[in-house]
Amino acid sequence: MNIYDVSQKAGVSIATVSRVLNGNPNVSETTRQKVLSVMREIGYTPNVFARGLGLNTMHTIGIMCADSSDPFLANAVYYLEQNLRKNGYDSFLCCTGYDLVNKQKYLQLLLSKRVDAVILVGSSFIEATKKDNAYLLEAAETIPVMIINGYISHPNIFCTLCDDYQAVYDVTNQLAEQGRKDILYLYTSRSYSGLQKLSGYKSGIQTNNLPLREEMMLSCPNDIASTRDMLIEVYDKGLRFDAVVASEDQLAVAAMKFAKQKNLSVPDELSIVGYNNSILSSCTDPEITSIDNHVETLSITTISTLMRVLEGNDVPNKTTISNDIIIRETTNF
């Protein structure tokens, strides 16, 4: 018996049950009585949400991220922890790796430490099948589950996303409008956010009536030198391109190294756009135009949503933030 059962049986949202438990006045007396009677009927003890009342709470939030050495994830974790501290919460971070079994184990561990909520950072937490996401839905029955850059529609799961589709669409469109005809797309991951970016690229190509060619969408190794070598190889085999859109800044750095090797001038013969607006984009010469996914805003929004959830407010399950193109020297934008 859990809060989800109560909400189902009473025919109200989980947020409403939470409001009743928290003594929030924005609940009608009729609803309040209905919820309380269902609780008595099914024998539900509100031990978890009682924490919202300051009873039994450790004021601790669990954060899960796949890989703390990924600069985007590391920055998100940094901003999350800073903002949690401002709100009087401590945080525990678990770096779970990419295996489902470890993700499940760590979530269980956090629940056993009685955290008030969990935040999953990065779309790698959304699995391909419903069955594999069951552990997240289960956790959401006892505590709020916040997801950054992934989306599951389910009660008590709250997602904050950046609009990766739109950002890649915009940049592809802009390159095409400037007359680039052979726009190469480089990516490493087929995560939720990876797929959003890829479909933004495809739409951008199609909107401009350019041919959508399989060989122009390259899955890359996860390091600069190997990606550079791969680009040299496909180029030597005859593939030609006048623009590169990369799903990560380091792939854009690899494209810069490729251009140098082949004596292509950037941006005139080859335009290059990176993603994440990380420190890498300002290391090269020329510096790389890159899409900023506003990791700080994403993190702050996640925490403010969480605080409203913990106070028992009704909060939308999905918040989307738009990205910006930070124009530097590798494009003629």
Place this chain on the structure above:
Amino acid sequence: MNIYDVSQKAGVSIATVSRVLNGNPNVSETTRQKVLSVMREIGYTPNVFARGLGLNTMHTIGIMCADSSDPFLANAVYYLEQNLRKNGYDSFLCCTGYDLVNKQKYLQLLLSKRVDAVILVGSSFIEATKKDNAYLLEAAETIPVMIINGYISHPNIFCTLCDDYQAVYDVTNQLAEQGRKDILYLYTSRSYSGLQKLSGYKSGIQTNNLPLREEMMLSCPNDIASTRDMLIEVYDKGLRFDAVVASEDQLAVAAMKFAKQKNLSVPDELSIVGYNNSILSSCTDPEITSIDNHVETLSITTISTLMRVLEGNDVPNKTTISNDIIIRETTNF
């Protein structure tokens, strides 16, 4: 009353007390009896070390790092967690920031969650005064405290360090031997490891009978563009240098940007050496010679030391690992 009192009163090391508590056979019967009788006498309950027996242990290690967005720290955390998992331990990471009061609070939080040990990543955990380090010594009375890149001599505190002094000394010496006379040193931090690097530079200069000049040791802002601008400013005021040794790769990147602005050829007119061998050192053109502090080895060594401590072995308090110079294109090495 704690394990430290027991070891003092019995006249044996903490490791020996730990061995007795863990039922390790490598203790003479006389010693064992002496330790047990001291425990009875002072009323010591070995609740903490009982975990080593598998009683009451959560098999969880607390990790503290100041800032997860720092690439060196993020990599260390990544390798630590990976190796803990291999050894059957989960980990909790707390990103404490740089304020002492938050460090203390997080350590207390980890202790309250009954972790089996804590690992402090980065020399920023060593404070300038003994008084400010008291919270670490206190924690060491109940669980092993592991420190990466910092050193405190105290029972139950185990430090793994890289030889930052030697690495900067070597590289400064090598530049001087190649005839560089005006070697600039750039740094950001006066942490334990920061001071080691600085004194390596000073020794390298003095060994080669070069003048040690205050204005050649520049404290830099923590971003590339501002550091570049600072270098342009001191250059325009007349400071000249034919080599740069940087305490962080990003300062070396800034030196590259300075060289480009002033049309200095690298490495012929200006040699540049970075530190950490991070991804930044391979982003630039030419790529940057950088000191590799073997973050993976540091992390693996820390975990293997910790495992031996938890098993009740006698383990040295300090392990030092040598660094390597990774020669790329910004030096004539």
